[in-house]
Amino acid sequence: MTEPNPSPESQTLAFLRIWTESFAKLGQAAFAFSPDAVPPEMLRQIRAGIFQALAHSWDEYLRSPQFLESMKETMESGMAMRTFTTEFLSNARRQMGGAGLEEVDGVILAIRELERRVLERLNALGDELAGISRRLTALETALGGIAPRSRRAKDHARRRKAPRKESDG
Amino acid sequence: METCMATLNDPSNPWLKWQQSLAQESFANWRRMARLPFLFQKSRELSKGATHADIVFQEGGLRLLHYRGATPARFPVPLLFVFALVNRPCILDLKPGRSVVSHFVEAGFDTYLIDWGSPSQADRWRTLGDYINGRLMDVVEAVRQRAHSARVSLFGYCMGGTMSTLFAALHPGKVQNLILLAAGIDFATTEGLLNLWCRPEYFDVDKFVDAYGNCPAEFLQASFLLLKPVQNLIEKPINLFEHLEDDAFVEDFLTMEMWLNDNIAVPGEVFRTFVKNLYQQNLLTQNRMPVGQDIVDLRTIVCPLLNIAGRNDDLVPCSQSLPLNDRVSSKDRKSIVFPSGHIGLAVGSKAQTQLWPEACKWLAERSGIPSAGTP
Numbered sequence: 001m002t003e004p005n006p007s008p009e010s011q012t013l014a015f016l017r018i019w020t021e022s023f024a025k026l027g028q029a030a031f032a033f034s035p036d037a038v039p040p041e042m043l044r045q046i047r048a049g050i051f052q053a054l055a056h057s058w059d060e061y062l063r064s065p066q067f068l069e070s071m072k073e074t075m076e077s078g079m080a081m082r083t084f085t086t087e088f089l090s091n092a093r094r095q096m097g098g099a100g101l102e103e104v105d106g107v108i109l110a111i112r113e114l115e116r117r118v119l120e121r122l123n124a125l126g127d128e129l130a131g132i133s134r135r136l137t138a139l140e141t142a143l144g145g146i147a148p149r150s151r152r153a154k155d156h157a158r159r160r161k162a163p164r165k166e167s168d169g
Numbered sequence: 170m171e172t173c174m175a176t177l178n179d180p181s182n183p184w185l186k187w188q189q190s191l192a193q194e195s196f197a198n199w200r201r202m203a204r205l206p207f208l209f210q211k212s213r214e215l216s217k218g219a220t221h222a223d224i225v226f227q228e229g230g231l232r233l234l235h236y237r238g239a240t241p242a243r244f245p246v247p248l249l250f251v252f253a254l255v256n257r258p259c260i261l262d263l264k265p266g267r268s269v270v271s272h273f274v275e276a277g278f279d280t281y282l283i284d285w286g287s288p289s290q291a292d293r294w295r296t297l298g299d300y301i302n303g304r305l306m307d308v309v310e311a312v313r314q315r316a317h318s319a320r321v322s323l324f325g326y327c328m329g330g331t332m333s334t335l336f337a338a339l340h341p342g343k344v345q346n347l348i349l350l351a352a353g354i355d356f357a358t359t360e361g362l363l364n365l366w367c368r369p370e371y372f373d374v375d376k377f378v379d380a381y382g383n384c385p386a387e388f389l390q391a392s393f394l395l396l397k398p399v400q401n402l403i404e405k406p407i408n409l410f411e412h413l414e415d416d417a418f419v420e421d422f423l424t425m426e427m428w429l430n431d432n433i434a435v436p437g438e439v440f441r442t443f444v445k446n447l448y449q450q451n452l453l454t455q456n457r458m459p460v461g462q463d464i465v466d467l468r469t470i471v472c473p474l475l476n477i478a479g480r481n482d483d484l485v486p487c488s489q490s491l492p493l494n495d496r497v498s499s500k501d502r503k504s505i506v507f508p509s510g511h512i513g514l515a516v517g518s519k520a521q522t523q524l525w526p527e528a529c530k531w532l533a534e535r536s537g538i539p540s541a542g543t544p
Binding site: 040051054055058059062063068069071072075076079080082083086104105108109112 | 190193194291294362365366368370371372373376377379380381395397398399400403404
C-alpha cells in the first residue's frame with residue numbers, strides 16, 4: 001500500500017534505502033569473480049555489475065511514490081516561480097509603457113481566430129464549388145450525347161498539342 | 170629465497186599479471202588524458218548529414234528536404250519522413266553509415282523529410298490540429314504535386330509516428346503506406362517511466378503550459394537524461410574516456426551527443442494535448458482523440474502498415490507501439506520487434522545492416538511498379 005502523501009522523512013528514508021541496497025549489491029558483485037581471470041577484463045566485469053545494480057536501484061527509486069511526490073513538489077515550486085516572474089516582468093513592462101505578455105498573446109490569439117474564420121470560409125467555398133461542379137457535370141451528361149465539359153476541354157487541349165500532318169506530294 | 174624469486178618471476182603468476190595490467194592501464198589512462206583537449210577541436214569538425222538534400226518547400230520555420238541519390242528515383246510513390254517535434258530530424262541522416270534516409274534513397278525511393286524547425290513563443294498557441302491538418306497536410310500536398318503522385322508513403326519516428334498515424338487516420342486517401350518507428354500509440358502501460366511521471370496526480374500539465382508557454386527544451390533534456398541516470402551520467406563518460414584513442418568511436422560519440430543535446434521546445438498546446446489526451450487519458454486507442462474538428466478513428470487506416478519497435482526501448486516501450494496493429498483495418502500489416510533501444514533503431518550498426526534493408530524491401534513491394542532500368 002503506498003502512502004498518498006509521503007512525509008519528508010519517508011522520502012529521505014526511501015532515498016537512503018536505495019543507496020544501502022546498492023552498496024549491498026556492489027559488495028556481492030565485487031566478490032563474485034575468479035582470481036584467475038585476466039585482470040582488466042575482470043575489473044570491467046565487476047564495474048559492469050556494479051553499474052547494473054546501481055541502475056536497477058535507481059529505476060526502483062524513480063518509480064517510488066516518494067520520488068514522484070518530490071518531483072511534483074519541485075515542479076510546483078518551479079511553476080509558481082515562473083508564473084510570479086512572468087507576471088512581475090509583464091507588469092513592469094506595462095508600467096514602462098511597453099506591451100506585456102498578455103497583450104502579445106492577445107494579438108496572437110486574435111490573428112489565430114482570424115485565420116480560423118478565413119480557413120473555414122475558404123473550405124466552405126471549396127465545398128460549394130465542388131457541389132456546383134458536380135451539378136454541372138450531371139446536367140451536361142443528362143442533356144444526352146453532349147460530352148461533359150471536362151472531356152471537351154481535354155479533347156481541345158489534345159488537338160492543340162498534336163502536330164499538323166503535312167500533306168504528301 | 171630461490172623458490173620465492175622463482176614464483177615472482179613466473180609469468181603465469183596471477184599477481185604478476187595483475188601488476189602488469191595495472192601498469193599498462195595507468196599508461197593508457199595518461200595517453201587518454203593527453204587527448205582530452207582535442208575533443209573540443211573534434212567537436213567543431215563534425216559534419217551533419219550524409220545525404221545531399223535540397224530545401225523544396227518552406228512554411229514559417231518548417232522546411233521540406235528532398236534527398237537526391239546518385240540515380241533518379243525508381244518508385245512512383247514518394248516517401249516522406251516525419252520526425253518528432255522534440256529533436257532535430259538529422260538523427261535519420263546522421264552520418265555515412267548511420268543514415269536511415271540513405272537506405273531508402275539508394276533503394277530508389279523519392280525521399281523527403283520534414284524539418285519542423287524551432288518554435289518561438291508565438292507558436293505556443295499552435296495546436297496538434299494545426300500541425301496535422303495544417304502543416305503536415307501542406308507538406309504532403311507539396312510532395313504529391315512534386316512527385317505527381319496521388320498518395321505518399323509516410324515514415325513516422327517516435328512522436329512523428331504518432332502524428333503520422335493521426336494523419337493516416339484523418340486522411341486515408343492520401344497515404345499509400347505507413348511505416349512507424351517506435352511510435353507511441355497505447356499509453357496505458359506503466360512500463361516506461363514517462364508514463365508514470367505524466368500521471369495527472371503528479372504532473373499538472375495545464376499549470377505547466379500556462380506558466381511556461383512552450384515546453385522548454387531543457388526540461389525535455391533533463392527528463393530524457395533521468396530515464397537512465399546511471400547510463401547517461403556515469404557509464405557514458407567512462408566509456409568515452411576508455412575509447413579516447415579510437416578516433417572512429419569518438420567521432421560517433423560526439424556526433425550522437427551533438428544531436429542528443431540539440432533538443433528543441435515543443436509548442437505549448439501541442440505538449441498539453443499530447444500529455445493530456447495521450448499520456449493521461451489514452452484517447453487514441455479508444456478512438457476518442459480529438460484533432461481539430463475531427464475525432465480520430467484508427468479503424469479508418471486501411472493502408473499497409475509496418476510497425477517497428479525496439480525491444481530495449483525505454484522511451485517508447487514495445488507495449489506502447491505494437492497495439493496499433495490490432496486497431497487498424499489494414500489487411501496488410503506487419504510488426505518487427507528489433508533488439509535495440511530507441512535511438513539504436515535508427516543509428517545502431519545492427520539496424521543499418523539488418524533492419525533497414527528489410528524495411529526497404531517491404532516498402533518496395535508496395536510502392537508501385539519501378540521505372541525502367543530496375544535491375
